[in-house]
Amino acid sequence: MDITFTNAALPQSPAPIWPADAWEQLRLQQILQQASERANTIHQPVLASFTHAVCPCDPLQYFQAFHTLHLGECFYWERPSEQRALVGVGATATIQTTGQSCVQEAAEIWRQLQAQAILGQGSAAIPDRTSGPLLFGGFTFDPLTPTTELWQAFPDGLLLLPYLLFHCDETCAALTINLQVAPDADIASLTAEISAHLHTLEQALARTLPQETDRLPAPSLQIEDLLSADLWMEQVAATVKRIKQGAFAKAVLARAVRVTNPRQDFDVIQTLKRLRESYPVAYVFAIQRQEQYFVGATPERLVCGADGQIQTMALAGSAPRGKTEEEDRQLGEELLHSQKNQGEHHVVVSTIQNALAALCSRVWVGDAPHLLKLKNIQHLQTPITGDMLPGHSILEAIEDLHPTPAVGGSPRQPALEAIRELEQLDRGWYAAPIGWIGHTGNGEFAVALRSGLLHGHQATLFAGCGIVADSDPESEYAESCLKLQVMLRGLSGEE
Incomplete structure (x- = not known):
């Protein structure tokens, strides 16, 4: 059983902060501050999760934009007929388990991770189903079967808490930021870093336009x-x-x-x-x-x-x-x-x-x-x-x-x-x-x-x-x- 925590990082950007609403920025800072204070109390990092509404967008545009940011590995999940999708990048937390008890162990770690978390959202009302932290991942078919080189990168159990997560359904869209906040964290620096990431994401989305599915002659596979x-x-x-x-x-x-x-x-x-x-x-x-x-x-x-x-x-x-x-x-x-x-x-x-x-x-x-x-x-x-x-x-x-x-x-x-x-x-x-x-x-x-x-x-x-x-x-x-x-x-x- 293994759990690791990381914080994504990009070079600071001099571009305008996004989202631009001052109240949203203040609310984000409050969430980070509360997480830092709790981290001081329990002497370990605390998960801070902040969700704010964004404009509806083709989830594949986010998947493509996330790749250009080099924030880490990406995932995609969509039920097209229900207009529901989840797209994530990076790993603020990685829950990795092995053996026949891999699912049970993952469930216990997720409970522990949430126990001290600080959750918040921006000014727009967002349904619970579209807000807050979530884990994405999967499990091996049979943990008793020896793993070959083909599946070496996929452990018996793997659940990822993404750094950035785009959610959308038929009624709304939102972006969740998940961060591990250390005791005595520099909140101003964290806020500036997040804002820079989001502005860079906004620029990447602007360059990522919906495209028709490739209609070139099918390759001879x-x-x-x-x-x-x-x-x-x-x-x-x-x-x-x-x-x-x-x-x-x-x-x-x-x-x-x-x-x-x-x-x-x-x-x-x-x-x-x-x-x-x-x-x-x-x-x-x-x-x-x-x-x-x-x-x-x-x-x-x-x-x-x-x-x-x-x-x-x-x-x-x-x-x-x-x-x-x-x-x-x-x-x-x-x-x-x-x-x-x-x-x-x-x-x-x-x-x-x-x-x-x-x-x-x-x-x-x-x-x-x-x-x-x-x-x-x-x-x-x-x-x-x-x-x-x-x-x-x-x-x-x-x-x-x-x-x-x-x-x-x-x-x-x-x-x-x-x-x-x-x-x-x-x-x-x-x-x-x-x-x-x-x-x-x-x-x-x-x-x-x-x-x-x-x-x-x-x-x-x-x-x-x-x-x-x-x-x-x-x-x-x-x-x-x-x-x-x-x-x-x-x-x-x-x-």
Whole structure:
């Protein structure tokens, strides 16, 4: 377990202070002063968090502008259909954990970090959901799987408190500044430094105009299986054999491909633009670690916590989209009535319902699965909601829910053991929780599907399939190729 604190720094700027409102500047100074006084009392740095309203802006403009400031690594999180986004840069605090208790340890550190924090906001009224400090990050799929060089920069658990955080939803936009304030801090100097950073950000935003998604001819990407199709299908057949022998009911096997762009490095911003245009109901995300970016557009929510209520979903069972409206309707009906897919889906529903029972006073499950239709694939989906018991958080829910049978298998432990033995793949953060948690306990984590790890002109993309007793290796391989198309289209722009 490791936690580090840093304060971002840029050269002082002689440009006008931003925001220019004198009351806002005074309020910021008051927050910093209160944090310094508390730091004097407890003899350690105290978190100061200040939020003020800003003009609405395309969140990708902030993502691009943040990169030009060289304040540190960036992250991006957006649900385009709901007009909600979070964009951050720098790390005022980094919570890094290892091992099987990585989620639990992260939750405890977050409680400690908030216990002495000083929070404030500017003159404009800002809803709680859009103000205050929050952590963004994720966890590894399986901390018991050895980490390879591919995922070396992504620890078992990582939650970042950004130095600057842009929040927006359908009603407002805000910027939060998070800073560790030391005892006897020079408040005037801190205020001047923050103001310089914000003015530099304002200049960067002015240079960062919304752009159309790149319409150049799609690059001819080179795609290579990390494990050959024949060997992967042999894994599927071996898994089916174990299932029929009674070892477990289901195991999810993943595969990966290496994609190379011979022309140039992959453009993360263009990739995010394409993903959000093509998959507006998905969670579109990117998190930077050194020179790598973990990027994706996942349809699967793991858990959402808001005002004492937990919302999650069961997502299992897949079919392609039809080329015509009639073919699409027929494929959807076949999915809804498929015994294999319905059985796989029921296992996921039951597992999630049982996991939430320990955290909730009541749990509601949708009457029947419905179709979640995405651009090139459709899934069976069932909503599940619970009233969270006092004193619990969504981080605890993550620990109980992950991995769901949709990405791990059932029963959980024998399925995970089979994956470790058979899969021959370091999943890293693929199919693992990624998301955020705020200071009020609200937050949202998704399962990092339809995703890949970008590094320069190469990307490693992942896809998985739920293997059950009547799985056919060739059909499962075809399904995995269908799922890989999401990121391949995001990287190339090819329809």
